[in-house]
Amino acid sequence: MMIRIAAFLALLACACSAEICTDPAITPSAYTTSDAVISSESVFIVELSLACANGAQSVALYADVNGRQFPVTRGQDVGKYQVSWSLPHKQASSGTYQVKFFDEESYSALRKAQRNNEDVNAIQPLFSVNVDHRGAWNGPWVSTEVLAAVIGILVYYLAFSAKGTIQA
Numbered sequence: 001m002m003i004r005i006a007a008f009l010a011l012l013a014c015a016c017s018a019e020i021c022t023d024p025a026i027t028p029s030a031y032t033t034s035d036a037v038i039s040s041e042s043v044f045i046v047e048l049s050l051a052c053a054n055g056a057q058s059v060a061l062y063a064d065v066n067g068r069q070f071p072v073t074r075g076q077d078v079g080k081y082q083v084s085w086s087l088p089h090k091q092a093s094s095g096t097y098q099v100k101f102f103d104e105e106s107y108s109a110l111r112k113a114q115r116n117n118e119d120v121n122a123i124q125p126l127f128s129v130n131v132d133h134r135g136a137w138n139g140p141w142v143s144t145e146v147l148a149a150v151i152g153i154l155v156y157y158l159a160f161s162a163k164g165t166i167q168a
Helices: 002-016 104-115 144-167
Strands: 025-032 041-051 062-065 068-071 080-088 095-102 127-133
Touching: 025 127, 041 127, 062 104, 068 080, 068 104, 095 104
Parallel strands: none
Antiparallel strands: 025 041, 041 080, 062 068, 062 095, 095 127
16 A cells, blocks of 8 residues: 555656756747836836757746746746746836746755855856846926926917017
């Protein structure tokens, strides 16, 4: 009976564990917020297609961006993944953000290095993607309402001055 339970647990562990990807080939695409007027934070979204040389299809991935880790979600299609995060506009400066992707093994090594205050740069990611963020546009310096009011006052002043000149 104990052998059957041990065999069942071993089978369950194998079924639940994610596959290891060797020699990954990726096709990334990225989106970042460009308009700060209509949103409260800058959003970053990285979508990618992943193909492994060994044919692994259910690879568990984790992303690291500037020392912050995020889970990577699997899409409905095989080999499609997505990760997203947000930052306040003031903290989301323009530039290139490097997103490092880790599999379960390298992610656990990364977390262990962080807990033990070791060098996290020594842990190699499975692959990385660079996301170019141009910054978020905060709108015009002068709002259109103020500009319309100034133009209205200017037209009124010119009309009133012309009326005074004509009547004199």
